[in-house]
Amino acid sequence: MKICIILDMKTLLIILVIIVVVIVFLLLFKNEEGELLLSPKPTPEATTQTHTISMNEQGFSPLEITIRRGDSVRFLNTGSQNFWPASGIHPTHQICLGLDPLELIGPGESFTFTFSEVKECPFHNHLTPFDEKFKGRIIVQ
Secondary structure, eight states: OOOOOOOOHHHHHHHHHHHHHHHHHHHHTBOTTSOBTTSOOOOOOOOOOEEEEEEETTEEESSEEEEOTTOEEEEEEOSSSOBOEEESSTTTOOTTTTOOOSSOBOTTOEEEEEOOSOEEEEEEETTSTTOGGGEEEEEEO
């Protein structure tokens, strides 16, 4: 038994229009490499950096630094005594949560924190919170 499909003129016209639209779409929305222009392009991952702030008996250096969201800051003790870098406001350290090692950083040791929010983060040495040479600011853009 033979099965014959007979298309009426209206159905045939609809199929033909759909084929033409698809062909035109493919021709208009492809670049020279044959990639569809409407496809999302993978964005290159932004490179993050680790910035260093030194801590020693002379104070923090630098006292102010501007970084990008996603960057890290490493507080490196280059001195001969203990330091405790922490976010403002003393003594609660609540402005930039997590910017507090919760312990002393000994000579030669470091503490690193990654900044995930755009904001300004004041910091100080928890052991000498009112000494101006141990007060600084990290500006996260």
